[in-house]
Amino acid sequence: MSAIADVARMAGVAKATASRALSGRGYVSDETRQKVVDAAALIGYVASPNAASLVTGRTKSIGVIIPFISRWFFSEILESLEQSLLAEGYDMTLYNLPAHSAERERVFDFFLARKRFDGVISVGVELSDAEVELLHRLGRPLVGIGGEIPGVHTIAIDDIAAARLATEHLISLGHTDIRHVGGDQVDQMDFAVHTKRLTGFNTAMHAAGLSRDGRFAPCAFTVPGGYETGLALFGNPHRRPTAVFAASDEIAFGLIVAARELGILIPSELSVIGIDGHPYAEMFRLTTIEQHPRNQARMAVESLLGALEQPSAPVTPGLTRAPTNLVMRSSTSAPR
Amino acid sequence: MSAIADVARMAGVAKATASRALSGRGYVSDETRQKVVDAAALIGYVASPNAASLVTGRTKSIGVIIPFISRWFFSEILESLEQSLLAEGYDMTLYNLPAHSAERERVFDFFLARKRFDGVISVGVELSDAEVELLHRLGRPLVGIGGEIPGVHTIAIDDIAAARLATEHLISLGHTDIRHVGGDQVDQMDFAVHTKRLTGFNTAMHAAGLSRDGRFAPCAFTVPGGYETGLALFGNPHRRPTAVFAASDEIAFGLIVAARELGILIPSELSVIGIDGHPYAEMFRLTTIEQHPRNQARMAVESLLGALEQPSAPVTPGLTRAPTNLVMRSSTSAPR
DNA sequence: CGTCGTGCTGGAAACGGTTGCACAAGGAAC
DNA sequence: GTTCCTTGTGCAACCGTTTCCAGCACGACG
Structure with a gap:
């Protein structure tokens, strides 16, 4: 050579x-x-990038920690991260780490501890203080997406506000029997996304004087999860709600498929709203709160690379809110 | 440090x-x-891996080229690749390159040409001779998944046989008016997957004496793609087929959603079969040909790492067939 | 008793770049 | 005519490992 x-x-x-x-x-x-x-x-x-890195200390490579690849939000984030990083001349190395995985310690000690990355982006993974500390000690900037990490700049939507907005939309249409179908706690998602969306729901319901027990139905954060929950929730016509707020579009799709199978008309007999802005929403005519993950990824890259260029001014720890917006389609209407 | x-x-x-x-x-x-x-x-x-790589020439890192992240097959492949590589102590660096992308040349010249990777796995991307040549000249082994690359060991299912099997399943049930909904040529997939599945379909139809024109409906390789095509294909009751072979499960889901919206009963009025083994297949009760992408990814890693350990015996160029199997559910039955 | 092989260790030369420092030439400022 | 700054270039050190080679001790073998 x-x-x-x-x-x-x-x-x-x-x-x-x-x-x-x-x-x-x-x-x-x-x-x-x-x-x-x-x-x-x-x-x-x-x-040879190796030789250059050896003396400059820069690798032009970013490590990304992510708990899922196949779920919509995460694959969108990943695609966008890769694009933004590549455009800036950075490689992206991927660690697919479920939140509670045995591999995790190994990745931190063995892979991330080495000086192979200029920075790290953590997507939807809650990091322990020790893990954050490890990365900081290496002098490597760290940016999060999808939740707050103490002492770290993170990009995230306001989950509570989004959930409140979705619920208020249903309330404003005149619904009073509204359920929330969201993630159960055993799901491997971190950042209490589930809890926050439930909190937003409860806040809106309480403000409207509609709070009552039994309005939350736990569910796996997937289409089949929504489907199973939908079958159970809508099976009994006498106890069926008139509207449902799903914690994700994927859950909402499952609910819609289940409702259709049961012969329930949407939106006249049942309104459904989700959160995400999934590309299939159009096809299911789903009203939803869009959260633009690709945009969040771009913001994260911008913040990280900014920190790399200005090592003097470290990233301001704290939260940057990514914008969301309500898109109305025909899965929601006033109750009959 | x-x-x-x-x-x-x-x-x-x-x-x-x-x-x-x-x-x-x-x-x-x-x-x-x-x-x-x-x-x-x-x-x-x-x-410091950099310093070590500098002298050993090994980086313990593998580059992966993939055209999509969010489509099911590809995200499964990715998850499995990452797992297998991590377990063997290798990093995985990702290049998300749509088949006909401007970035592509840049990635090859700028990123892959450097000595940063011990090997490369190419998923569903057709490589030009020049690109293969470039990687070979660097002495880096290359393994493909999802199609044949001349001079390179690739792992793939037999698309023609799978399509033939799916079609034969419908024929054996007694269907005679069968359509194939598959990828159109403008789709960014390579390896003529579309063409091969169409060929398998035509072969089976021909053998049964059922070939006639107009039996192929082109379609985007996604759920909404199948949905749109389904609406058009099933809209006219007089010209509706009794069975459809979808080139992917995602297309099949779209077809099923469209059929249900049109009030068509599955399977009594319409049989649908797909290819993939998507996790939602269970929920849609879809009969399909499973292709186990995670398994294909494991095979690719095994082959690549084997080549790395035995640099003397280079990977035998050629094709390794990954197994498939038919899973019958209730989306297919004899026509009324 | 020489010779040889084995186990163990240290010095120094790589690997392939970047960068601090010295130095030279030429023009501008005084 | 000095002095100084800017531009352009080369030498050599350095980044942090691995590995080649030499050397040493020690027991075995002839």
């Missing part, structure tokens, strides 16, 4: 000059630069 | 001995090894 020494020799300059010519740092005359560039192109020289 | 020199000094040995003690290569007395290990633990020493 060709090294920079070969390029330098071929161009008739010193290694140092060749390095400066190719990296653009320091003074090099245009004439010399051209000679070096030509020589490099001729022998197909590519710099 | 602590370097191995610190460990060596603390343990009262030379750098070389410390390195041997920690890596397990070469002779070190038990007593000395223990001293080194203790010292390393004491100061929390972790080796």
